Amino acid sequence: xxxxxxxxxxxxxxxxxxxxxxxxxxxxxxxxxxxxxxxxxxxxxxxxxxxxxxxxxxxxxxxxxxxxxxxxxxxxxxxxxxxxxxxxxxxxxxxxxxxxxxxxxxxxxxxxxxxxxxxxxxxxxxxxxxxxxxxxxxxxxxxxxxxxxxxxxxxxxxxxxxxxxxxxxxxxxxxxxxxxxxxxxxxxxxxxxxxxxxxxxxxxxxxxxxxxxxxxxxxxxxxxxxxxxxxxxxxxxxxxxxxxxxxxxxxxxxxxxxxxxxxxxxxxxxxxxxxxxxxxxxxxxxxxxxxxxxxxxxxxxxxxxxxxxxxxxxxxxxxxxxxxxxxxxxxxxxxxxxxxxxxxxxxxxxxxxxxxxxxxxxxxxxxxxxxxxxxxxxxxxxxxxxxxxxxxxxxxxxxxxxxxxxxxxxxxxxxxxxxxxxxxxxxxxxxxxxxxxxxxxxxxxxxxxxxxxxxxxxxxxxxxxxxxxxxxxxxxxxxxxxxxxxxxxxxxxxxxxxxxxxxxxxxxxxxxxxxxxxxxxxxxxxxxxxxxxxxxxxxxxxxxxxxxxxxxxxxxxxxxxxxxxxxxxxxxxxxxxxxxxxxxxxxxxxxxxxxxxxxxxxxxxxxxxxxxxxxxxxxxxxxxxxxxxxxxxxxxxxxxxxxxxxxxxxxxxxxxxxxxxxxxxxxx
Amino acid sequence: xxxxxxxxxxxxxxxxxxxxxxxxxxxxxxxxxxxxxxxxxxxxxxxxxxxxxxxxxxxxxxxxxxxxxxxxxxxxxxxxxxxxxxxxxxxxxxxxxxxxx
Numbered sequence: 001x002x003x004x005x006x007x008x009x010x011x012x013x014x015x016x017x018x019x020x021x022x023x024x025x026x027x028x029x030x031x032x033x034x035x036x037x038x039x040x041x042x043x044x045x046x047x048x049x050x051x052x053x054x055x056x057x058x059x060x061x062x063x064x065x066x067x068x069x070x071x072x073x074x075x076x077x078x079x080x081x082x083x084x085x086x087x088x089x090x091x092x093x094x095x096x097x098x099x100x101x102x103x104x105x106x107x108x109x110x111x112x113x114x115x116x117x118x119x120x121x122x123x124x125x126x127x128x129x130x131x132x133x134x135x136x137x138x139x140x141x142x143x144x145x146x147x148x149x150x151x152x153x154x155x156x157x158x159x160x161x162x163x164x165x166x167x168x169x170x171x172x173x174x175x176x177x178x179x180x181x182x183x184x185x186x187x188x189x190x191x192x193x194x195x196x197x198x199x200x201x202x203x204x205x206x207x208x209x210x211x212x213x214x215x216x217x218x219x220x221x222x223x224x225x226x227x228x229x230x231x232x233x234x235x236x237x238x239x240x241x242x243x244x245x246x247x248x249x250x251x252x253x254x255x256x257x258x259x260x261x262x263x264x265x266x267x268x269x270x271x272x273x274x275x276x277x278x279x280x281x282x283x284x285x286x287x288x289x290x291x292x293x294x295x296x297x298x299x300x301x302x303x304x305x306x307x308x309x310x311x312x313x314x315x316x317x318x319x320x321x322x323x324x325x326x327x328x329x330x331x332x333x334x335x336x337x338x339x340x341x342x343x344x345x346x347x348x349x350x351x352x353x354x355x356x357x358x359x360x361x362x363x364x365x366x367x368x369x370x371x372x373x374x375x376x377x378x379x380x381x382x383x384x385x386x387x388x389x390x391x392x393x394x395x396x397x398x399x400x401x402x403x404x405x406x407x408x409x410x411x412x413x414x415x416x417x418x419x420x421x422x423x424x425x426x427x428x429x430x431x432x433x434x435x436x437x438x439x440x441x442x443x444x445x446x447x448x449x450x451x452x453x454x455x456x457x458x459x460x461x462x463x464x465x466x467x468x469x470x471x472x473x474x475x476x477x478x479x480x481x482x483x484x485x486x487x488x489x490x491x492x493x494x495x496x497x498x499x500x501x502x503x504x505x506x507x508x509x510x511x512x513x514x515x516x517x518x519x520x521x522x523x524x525x526x527x528x529x530x531x532x533x534x535x536x537x538x539x540x541x542x543x544x545x546x547x548x549x550x551x552x553x554x555x556x557x558x559x560x561x562x563x564x565x566x567x568x569x570x571x572x573x574x575x576x577x578x579x580x581x582x583x584x585x586x587x588x589x590x591x592x593x594x595x596x597x598x599x600x601x602x603x604x605x606x607x608x609x610x611x612x613x614x615x616x617x618x619x620x621x622x623x624x625x626x627x628x629x630x631x632x633x634x635x636x637x638x639x640x641x642x643x644x645x646x647x648x649x650x651x652x653x654x655x656x657x658x659x660x661x662x663x664x665x666x667x668x
Numbered sequence: 669x670x671x672x673x674x675x676x677x678x679x680x681x682x683x684x685x686x687x688x689x690x691x692x693x694x695x696x697x698x699x700x701x702x703x704x705x706x707x708x709x710x711x712x713x714x715x716x717x718x719x720x721x722x723x724x725x726x727x728x729x730x731x732x733x734x735x736x737x738x739x740x741x742x743x744x745x746x747x748x749x750x751x752x753x754x755x756x757x758x759x760x761x762x763x764x765x766x767x768x769x
Contacts, residue, residue: 288721289721289722292721293720293721392719392720395719396716396719396720399712399713399715399716399719400713400716402712403708403709403710403712403713404709404730406705406708406709406712407705407709407730407732407737409701409705410698410701410702410705410735410737410750411732411734411735414732414733415730415731415732416731416732416733416753417730417731417757418728418729418730418731419728419729419730419757419758419761420713420716420725420728421725421726421727421728421761422716422717422720422722422723422724422725422726423722423723423724423725423726424722424723425720425722425723427716427720427722440720447758448756448758451756451758
């Protein structure tokens with residue numbers, strides 16, 4: 001509202017006791033919004049409290065504001081969700097002032113809760129995200145984007161202390177409909193900022209008109225970040241600085257600000273806050289489900305996304321209606337959490353054969369994740385496109401196995417497969433050699449395609465186990481499933497040649513790189529490299545960028561540094577070589593910029609004649625911390641290209657491994 | 669029940685209460701035990717609704733070396749069937765679910 005504009009309560013028709021359109025009697029002023037005031041009123045016919053929102057006199061004659069006000073009412077009325085404030089009436093009072101009558105909500109908005117409480121628990125945040133996604137999902141299905149998702153527009157009805165609240169989305173005043181015939185709920189023009197700056201999406205910050213539901217999902221992720229950490233991910237001393245941050249900077253990882261948060265949330269935030277709308281979650285539902293799975297054991301019953309079905313479990317101790325929703329309480333004492341060893345991802349022990357088998361399943365459309373779980377419920381390998389933790393697969397497998405063990409009273413033969421079809425997810429489990437391959441997909445996954453793919457993977461794993469003589473060896477040895485040809489390639493150093501920057505990185509180097517990458521990441525690491533190499537091997541010129549990109553996938557900073565240094569040593573270089581021609585930039589990899597800073601070791605700490613390849617200027621998402629040994633200084637220099645005289649290191653540490661009963665020496 | 673038995677080509681089919689009590693059946697399988705066992709398993713499997721945040725469990729099937737068991741969950745009851753393990757249990761499961769509706 002303008003600072004010197006006429007106040008609505010000073011207008012003769014808006015005062016306590018006034019009757020509006022013969023339907024409502026005003027009781028008291030509740031608050032003010034950007035365009036008007038909100039009053040508590042009594043519905044004279046229904047005898048219930050309602051909230052009546054008036055547009056300020058300063059705006060009532062402005063066509064665009066009148067239109068925005070009218071369309072806000074229409075948008076909210078069309079959505080008709082328990083998680084969007086209900087619109088009861090819309091009209092004009094005697095003096096022509098427009099009003100919207102809405103359900104009267106008692107509680108507080110998320111903004112006030114954050115002010116009062118500071119950061120919220122993952123369970124409370126999950127409930128906020130869940131309810132907001134239900135409301136937004138309904139709006140998005142109707143082609144309506146809210147465009148101003150922020151804590152102040154998320155109202156919590158009921159007690160926030162015991163997670164018993166129901167969230168309602170307020171203020172569709174700047175909403176936009178993609179299905180209306182050219183009508184924009186906000187009447188925006190190109191370059192005009194719509195929304196609250198700190199929660200804006202990059203496309204909103206750009207002032208683009210091309211803003212759709214994905215913008216709401218970005219804003220909701222900002223709200224989630226704020227809820228969990230107590231601060232917004234993008235800030236700045238000025239609006240310009242803030243907007244630059246939104247469009248170009250990565251936020252500080254939430255787990256760094258709130259160390260107790262699960263690591264899987266990092267992947268969730270990375271996707272939800274992606275600058276590119278196409279890379280974000282595809283729907284509100286997907287975003288909510290991924291969030292729940294990311295927070296894993298931190299979730300409670302309050303986080304149920306898709307239904308509030310009562311009495312589904314022995315652990316449910318109370319079911320009570322709250323307004324239009326039902327709250328299900330669970331006895332936390334009986335909640336079975338994954339044990340410590342389940343929570344650890346042990347996929348570093350998985351073989352590449354396992355990785356290939358799982359990759360085959362992971363590629364099926366609408367698959368969210370796949371894993372191989374050992375006989376004791378321990379995760380052997382897992383892969384998830386949305387960051388589902390390994391512990392989740394273990395937990396589901398363990399519970400499913402316990403359930404079907406009851407069938408032993410009917411027969412004693414071994415389980416082969418189990419298929420579970422939920423309202424919004426599909427789970428298939430196939431047992432192979434006492435291990436379980438489990439795949440989780442959305443409800444849209446094609447069951448037959450998935451089953452065929454899973455059977456093929458199981459067959460592949462069975463063959464591996466048969467060949468190796470034991471599933472334990474076949475599934476876990478880091479080299480057991482590599483073809484023997486690969487060993488000869490590994491043991492023979494590359495001939496000394498004069499490589500050009502445009503040359504592809506040799507296969508042997510890729511094999512060694514895979515070994516290095518599999519050390520901290522196991523099967524997932526191999527998968528990442530395999531998928532990245534589908535478009536061909538990188539050239540020597542872009543190899544450092546490729547390695548740098550890979551290193552960002554390693555969470556542990558020491559492992560990351562070790563990998564980066566080791567991987568960069570695989571490709572020799574020398575100073576003063578000619579710049580990389582444009583043709584050196586192979587598809588799929590960004591070329592190292594000519595003025596890239598270079599990570600180099602001091603002479604004293606350089607092992608032998610090896611050099612360290614350049615690192616591109618753009619810092620990885622997780623910056624490399626100082627290493628524990630003598631710190632390698634970061635210095636700016638021109639990029640270096642392979643030296644004609646440089647060769648692969650000739651002496652390498654060897655280790656012995658057992659492969660099919662034979663002792664084989666491989667590079668450490 | 670007889671019609672479902674013929675259509676699905678299974679050994680036994682039954683309509684059971686949510687608690688596992690057999691309400692009606694057809695075929696020569698030990699459907700009473702099947703109803704009870706399916707009830708216990710279903711109760712545990714429903715816990716996964718919460719773990720996965722996946723909504724209601726609609727249907728499920730379980731295949732061993734000797735049998736295939738199919739369950740279609742309904743509000744307050746379920747339809748269960750047992751038959752030979754087949755290559756595409758998915759088709760039978762879907763057909764049972766259609767029958768349940």
